[in-house]
Amino acid sequence: MAENKVSEFAETVGIPVERLVSQLEAAGISGRGPEDPLSDQDKATLLDHLRKGRDGGEQDDDQSPSKITLRRKKVSTLKMPASSSGSGSARGPRQTRTVNVEVRKKRTYVKRSVVEAEESKHDVERLERALIEDRKRAEERARREAEEAEARRREEEEAARKQAEEEAAAAQKAQATEQATTAEQAEPEPEAAEPQPDPEAARLAKEKEEARKREEEKERRRLEQEARREREAEERAARKTGATAPGGKGKQKKGRDSLSVGAGKSGRRAGKKVGRRGSAVGGEAAKQLQHGFAKPTQPVVREVEIPESITVGDLAQKMSVKAAVLIKEMMKQGVMATINQALDQETAVLLVEEMGHKPVIVREDALEEEVLQDTSEAQEGDKVSRPPVVTVMGHVDHGKTSLLDNIRRAKVADAEAGGITQHIGAYHVETDRGMVTFLDTPGHEAFTAMRARGAQLTDIVVLVVAADDGVMPQTEEAVRHAKAAEVPLVVAVNKIDKPDADPDRVKQELSQLEVIPEEWGGDVQFVHVSAKQGQGLDDLLESILLQSELMELEAVADGNASGIVLESSLDKGRGPVATVLVQSGRLKKGDSLLCGTEYGRVRALIDETGMRVDDAGPSIPVVVLGLSGLPSAGDDMVVVADEKKAREVAEMRKGRQRDKRLAQQQAARMENLFSQMKEDEVNTVNLVVKADVQGSAEALQQSLANLSTDDVQVKVVSTGVGAINESDVNLALASNAILIGFNVRADAAARRLVQENEVDLHYYSVIYDAIEQVKNAISGMLEPELEERIIGLAEVKDVFRSSKLGAIAGSLVTEGVVRRRNPIRVLRDNVVIYEGELESLRRHKDDVTEVKSGTECGIGVKNYNDVRIGDQIECYERVEVQRQL
Numbered sequence: 001m002a003e004n005k006v007s008e009f010a011e012t013v014g015i016p017v018e019r020l021v022s023q024l025e026a027a028g029i030s031g032r033g034p035e036d037p038l039s040d041q042d043k044a045t046l047l048d049h050l051r052k053g054r055d056g057g058e059q060d061d062d063q064s065p066s067k068i069t070l071r072r073k074k075v076s077t078l079k080m081p082a083s084s085s086g087s088g089s090a091r092g093p094r095q096t097r098t099v100n101v102e103v104r105k106k107r108t109y110v111k112r113s114v115v116e117a118e119e120s121k122h123d124v125e126r127l128e129r130a131l132i133e134d135r136k137r138a139e140e141r142a143r144r145e146a147e148e149a150e151a152r153r154r155e156e157e158e159a160a161r162k163q164a165e166e167e168a169a170a171a172q173k174a175q176a177t178e179q180a181t182t183a184e185q186a187e188p189e190p191e192a193a194e195p196q197p198d199p200e201a202a203r204l205a206k207e208k209e210e211a212r213k214r215e216e217e218k219e220r221r222r223l224e225q226e227a228r229r230e231r232e233a234e235e236r237a238a239r240k241t242g243a244t245a246p247g248g249k250g251k252q253k254k255g256r257d258s259l260s261v262g263a264g265k266s267g268r269r270a271g272k273k274v275g276r277r278g279s280a281v282g283g284e285a286a287k288q289l290q291h292g293f294a295k296p297t298q299p300v301v302r303e304v305e306i307p308e309s310i311t312v313g314d315l316a317q318k319m320s321v322k323a324a325v326l327i328k329e330m331m332k333q334g335v336m337a338t339i340n341q342a343l344d345q346e347t348a349v350l351l352v353e354e355m356g357h358k359p360v361i362v363r364e365d366a367l368e369e370e371v372l373q374d375t376s377e378a379q380e381g382d383k384v385s386r387p388p389v390v391t392v393m394g395h396v397d398h399g400k401t402s403l404l405d406n407i408r409r410a411k412v413a414d415a416e417a418g419g420i421t422q423h424i425g426a427y428h429v430e431t432d433r434g435m436v437t438f439l440d441t442p443g444h445e446a447f448t449a450m451r452a453r454g455a456q457l458t459d460i461v462v463l464v465v466a467a468d469d470g471v472m473p474q475t476e477e478a479v480r481h482a483k484a485a486e487v488p489l490v491v492a493v494n495k496i497d498k499p500d501a502d503p504d505r506v507k508q509e510l511s512q513l514e515v516i517p518e519e520w521g522g523d524v525q526f527v528h529v530s531a532k533q534g535q536g537l538d539d540l541l542e543s544i545l546l547q548s549e550l551m552e553l554e555a556v557a558d559g560n561a562s563g564i565v566l567e568s569s570l571d572k573g574r575g576p577v578a579t580v581l582v583q584s585g586r587l588k589k590g591d592s593l594l595c596g597t598e599y600g601r602v603r604a605l606i607d608e609t610g611m612r613v614d615d616a617g618p619s620i621p622v623v624v625l626g627l628s629g630l631p632s633a634g635d636d637m638v639v640v641a642d643e644k645k646a647r648e649v650a651e652m653r654k655g656r657q658r659d660k661r662l663a664q665q666q667a668a669r670m671e672n673l674f675s676q677m678k679e680d681e682v683n684t685v686n687l688v689v690k691a692d693v694q695g696s697a698e699a700l701q702q703s704l705a706n707l708s709t710d711d712v713q714v715k716v717v718s719t720g721v722g723a724i725n726e727s728d729v730n731l732a733l734a735s736n737a738i739l740i741g742f743n744v745r746a747d748a749a750a751r752r753l754v755q756e757n758e759v760d761l762h763y764y765s766v767i768y769d770a771i772e773q774v775k776n777a778i779s780g781m782l783e784p785e786l787e788e789r790i791i792g793l794a795e796v797k798d799v800f801r802s803s804k805l806g807a808i809a810g811s812l813v814t815e816g817v818v819r820r821r822n823p824i825r826v827l828r829d830n831v832v833i834y835e836g837e838l839e840s841l842r843r844h845k846d847d848v849t850e851v852k853s854g855t856e857c858g859i860g861v862k863n864y865n866d867v868r869i870g871d872q873i874e875c876y877e878r879v880e881v882q883r884q885l
């Protein structure tokens, strides 16, 4: 920038070129000729060097004399003859005079360095002057450039402002029309969303303009600061190159403060920079501002990704609106929500559309679908016929367990408490005619629970009806459930061995439920059996297989297996154990499994007889070892090629389940609130259920919840598998619930807690008992009903009028007893014409409390004198009757 040649600079400074060159050499800038360029940096280095030289010279003076003066004195004698004039001759001979001559000489010797220092001092002064001039010129130039840049910037700003105003006005018009349709949606700036008159737009533009100016001023200051920092850095660098004489530090600093070559240079550069950048920034800013202003005038349509569940707060954030705005929008739609409330995908999509954005549904189950797709593809192959899966249903004690037991040729019924089927499992039996798989369920509860989860397992329902008992409530329910699931029935008319067995009655009663026997023209096979004696069982199996043939049940027998989880439990030694029913493909040892929210590799397969097997084909139930946790009954089971993917899907499902549970809890809380507000009359029985296996827990939950009536709500707060522990007791305490242990007991700690807090704990080993007892408990909670009972009736035979007592009906008690204190009704032709109470009851002028049938009496009715001969007076009482469910 301020570079010039050495010769030019020597001329400016006013010293010979040779001296400047030698000074440069001495300052460490060697190899410079008169025509070589000299940079500002070089000048600064030279100046520093010279200053040091000067300062160093001064210091030398103090230590040794800079000059020596020598003085020399020479004295000589000169004899001169006296003068010969008249007066002196008369007295004596001729005389000589002696003259002393003193010659003095003085010489001063000056040290060479002092001379040089003197010269250097002059040089420094000259150089400083030159550099000051130089800097002044540079500053002047920078100032001019900055002014020019500022002028340019102003022009551009003016142009930008005008353009922005024009655009604002145009956008304002456009928005006014748009306002009508988009209202206040999708506008991040509320003020921009409102229609405004033109002056308002101008004001806004002005405000924007001012904001922009402030911004630019800030930018300018930043650039200046940057320049200053740069300058200082350069100075520091310059100082480093010449910093050798510590003695001169203080002065050097002073000099640096007063004069800086770097400052001039940087200042100019900074000036230019500001100018250049300033104008550039000004231009950009203008563009940005044009854009920034125009932005809110149009609705910003965002693509909003919506997962399966999202909170109100998160959704608002995705749309770049405040949560309050979204909540307001929801209120408009009639939904009251809080910021943390979870919304399902459907609702979220509606809201996003409502607010003018584009919903993008995030398919979290893409991976899941891919995994399942792989399995179904791996199952492709020829379908072969498969064994039917049978569920046995029927009324309690009609012989379901005995039947299954007999078919299986195992003594299950005897081993079980109460002789009632408890474990929900499955087993398959081989017959001469083929294979049949039986689901060992306690009735229709588990069947329905499975169906509720979308798991259609059962191909055929065997309806057990005791021939001596006929169709009972649970028989009817079973029929209803089977029909709802469109599963064909085979009726086993059981206990045919009993003397009072009446199979025709069974047929009759079932046909009323539209279960018509084949021999009566229907399509249902009726088989007479005796589970106890094993009679007719082959016929039953044959009928089942016949039915299954009609249904042409088929499945792919090879490839990756898929099926349904029947039950699961935690085995101390073996970890999570799950019974699965293979529906398609072949499940093998070593397969990677995905089971609901669990995954794993099949470590072992065990059949219903406890034997280890290598694989299991369609319709075969098998116990699987090696899962990560306990899947739920009804969960899908699939074999996947990639265990890692299975794990990912399982984790994802768990997360989804958690979200769903949270959403449900939220809903439940609100529901509770509302229901409490609305019907504080409703009593609630809370239950905490723990059972030995998942299936029993679910069956209990279902059955108990079904006991709910309009007056009493039965809520199963929690169900679980395993012993009752402290946390269960705490939960029961917190929710004021009754604890139910089904085939499980409380551990020591839990027992202590139960005793301390007097928690209601009941153990059961028969589902029916559990249900009955809860039912009784609920009955106790029902508000007793008030029932009216007529206790006596009297016929009016005559009417006496007394001034004191009014009308007195002379009556004969025809039925029961008429009591003085009980309420009465007056009936005329069996129609109630008055309702009230007795004023007086007399017999032979004596007041009595009651009059029995066949006795005459005088009855005075309070506040009623219109009693007539022939009327009847009915006496009744109100009694509380405990209601039953």
Ligand SMILES: Nc1nc2c(ncn2[C@@H]2O[C@H](COP(=O)(O)OP(=O)(O)OP(=O)(O)O)[C@@H](O)[C@H]2O)c(=O)[nH]1
Pocket: 394, 395, 396, 397, 398, 399, 400, 401, 402, 403, 413, 418, 419, 420, 421, 442, 443, 494, 495, 496, 497, 498, 529, 530, 531, 532, 533, 768
């Ligand atoms: N005489 C006779 N008794 C039978 C027959 N089948 C079952 N029983 C008896 O009926 C009672 C109930 O039989 P279960 O098999 O336990 O009845 P269930 O339907 O399984 O009962 P839950 O599991 O409680 O639903 C038992 O005492 C059996 O011995 C039969 O064919 N003849």
